[in-house]
Amino acid sequence: GESVGLHLPTLSVQEGDNSIINCAYSNSASDYFIWYKQESGKGPQFIIDIRSNMDKRQGQRVTVLLNKTVKHLSLQIAATQPGDSAVYFCAENIPGTALIFGKGTTLSVSS
Amino acid sequence: EAGVAQSPRYKIIEKRQSVAFWCNPISGHATLYWYQQILGQGPKLLIQFQNNGVVDDSQLPKDRFSAERLKGVDSTLKIQPAKLEDSAVYLCASSLGSYITGDEQYFGPGTRLTVT
Numbered sequence: 001g002e003s004v005g006l007h008l009p010t011l012s013v014q015e016g017d018n019s020i021i022n023c024a025y026s027n028s029a030s031d032y033f034i035w036y037k038q039e040s041g042k043g044p045q046f047i048i049d050i051r052s053n054m055d056k057r058q059g060q061r062v063t064v065l066l067n068k069t070v071k072h073l074s075l076q077i078a079a080t081q082p083g084d085s086a087v088y089f090c091a092e093n094i095p096g097t098a099l100i101f102g103k104g105t106t107l108s109v110s111s
Numbered sequence: 112e113a114g115v116a117q118s119p120r121y122k123i124i125e126k127r128q129s130v131a132f133w134c135n136p137i138s139g140h141a142t143l144y145w146y147q148q149i150l151g152q153g154p155k156l157l158i159q160f161q162n163n164g165v166v167d168d169s170q171l172p173k174d175r176f177s178a179e180r181l182k183g184v185d186s187t188l189k190i191q192p193a194k195l196e197d198s199a200v201y202l203c204a205s206s207l208g209s210y211i212t213g214d215e216q217y218f219g220p221g222t223r224l225t226v227t
Contacts, residue, residue, distance in 0.1 A: 034210070041220065042218075042221075043220055044202075099156060101153025102153050103152055103153055104151075
């Protein structure tokens with residue numbers, strides 16, 4: 001299929017820990033991926049993106065890894081903070097179609 | 112800079128009624144998107160405009176949904192008649208160019224629609 005899925009619907013971590021949120025995609029033609037963060041009552045917010053010709057990209061406290069061999073995407077958040085609590089979505093672009101969002105992973109950070 | 116504005120924030124209607132949502136994108140953004148987000152799911156693109164032209168409306172249920180962006184700025188999304196399964200948050204987003212070229216989409220807060 002063409003849906004983007006996430007391995008776990010929820011993830012609970014302690015403040016200061018590193019978080020890893022996973023995403024599996026099924027379409028090998030996908031050429032661009034975006035991670036979004038959505039807080040309650042708000043629209044999604046861009047975190048980081050990666051194109052299919054890369055396997056790693058780093059931002060501030062976040063890293064996205066792309067493994068095209070197994071069609072897997074992950075978002076790593078370093079030193080997770082309570083403000084990181086939100087729902088995280090990965091989205092994939094399949095050429096010729098719309099940006100497709102996965103179902104989301106809810107990250108809960110306890111202090 | 113001001114973000115994407117949407118109104119109303121909440122709307123409750125009965126099935127078979129009509130409803131309209133309004134979106135004002137970030138100034139200067141040529142591309143405008145409408146998404147439907149059903150509870151517990153990721154957003155699904157309904158329609159994408161480039162200025163006042165439609166780029167993609169392949170997932171818009173055209174028998175009941177319509178959208179316009181007449182002057183290439185504000186946009187309205189209409190549902191007529193509404194069904195129970197239309198209950199969702201309707202998100203508007205805008206970007207300078209297309210997201211595929213790396214232009215970030217900025218989302219509004221959404222309109223939560225409940226159809227009873």
